[in-house]
Amino acid sequence: MTAVVLIDTLLLLLVTVTAVAIIEVRNLYASAMLTSVYSLLMALVWVNMHSMDVAFTEAAVGGGISTILLIGTLVHTAREEKPLKRRVHGKALALTALCGAALIYGTFDMPRFGDPKAPIHHFRVPEMMAQTVGFANSTAGKQAPPAGFDPLEYRSFNGAVPSVPVDPADTAWRETSVLAQHGIMLPKVNGHALHPAEPGHHLHPPDDFNGHVPNSVTSLLAAYRGYDTMFETTVIFTAGVSLILLLRRPRREGYLQRSAPLADQAILRVVSKMAIPFILLFGLYVITHGELGPGGGFQGGVVVACAFILFALIFGRPALYRVLPPPVCDLLTGLGVLMYSGTGLACLLLGGNFLDYAMLDPISPGDGEALGMTLVEYGVGITVSMVMLTIFNQLAEERSK
């Protein structure tokens, strides 16, 4: 048994125990805290699988902000769950057992974790990786375009592979693919030896596609399934709007209902004063750096929202409303979605497809991709942070009579 499997087994055992504890505990505050523990343990499981982006999201969203929001909700409801009348519900047990069995049966068809022969490593993804995150002129760590490179032809490449190889170990088809004929950025296993990194540039592990793909997850999220991410952002936007419609008091009653109970706590005030600028900076870093490393709009937005929530908790919501009045917050919520779709529209106006970021910089498509993805990540980050803040504010307020 390797160390990875051992750690995975231990973590998953802990996850199971936590899940049972969440169901068993009758105190809802304890249940909310256990949910946070569950998310942190799952984040560790993802780290063990080397999926840093998912781990980051799980830790920030599951372990961080949803716990705050759950506890915020509990203020309005009861502390204790109602006692159960019947311990075992036969029909429900049978139904869940059936669903679980079906899911387990479904996993039998999936390739094993990390299997190099899995179809995803051989069919669409390598070509897509090579296509979406391009190269830039004289940017450290990126490949310079070859002589005689035609951006138009590059863009018109549709990612089609001539044929799926019967033997997954046979990678000869890559050499004959359209990209290979141009000599650009072919993902090769252990290919980093062929392209030594520039001096001063951070060395990438061998499985990192030669260092040309800074973060394949962001490239997938923002380019390959860019529509999906756009509508995810719209869903969050809609959630924020409906919450405002349902819970916000009319403006004539005023936004504020309570005083700030923690403002006299000197230690908390000093430490949070010290911490908040760094939390904000870190959130912006996560959003900006999303295209290069783990992170992105969703995680960064949540971190930014946490900084504002901490500010509101310590200094009171009147202070928060002086910094960020609710109308500004509402405007920013919409602005994020507009930024995302606006970037797509700009690509359309520049002559490409919707969300075809390469259009933003015709001379070096790779830089265009990077610019487009950064803009889109900022759009997501703004919407997510403002909606999270709105949810917190609405939960903290008393309902309108």
Add this chain to the structure above:
Amino acid sequence: MQAHEIVTTILLALGCLVSMTGAYGLLRMPDFYTRLHTAGKTDSLGQFLIFLGLVLVTPDLLTQLKLIAVAMILMIAAPTATHAITKAAHLHHLRPWTKGDPGGEP
């Protein structure tokens, strides 16, 4: 095994030991305040030792600086969190355990 690896091993082992004593104290101590007392202190020291050990085996300066930054942030954040929790309990009039009085809710 090189010298810095030996130092790292010792530091990691010490860090784990300190964290273990914290976990044991959490189970062993009689009431809320004493439990936080063990958990809060040992966590700060334990994480600092573990991060210090990791810094010594990290080859790259940027990652070393990041590890030190994380250790410093935790050094400030963890005691503050402990303080906040204790203060909240105190403000809700949770009595501490004393001889002849088990403490608990008012």
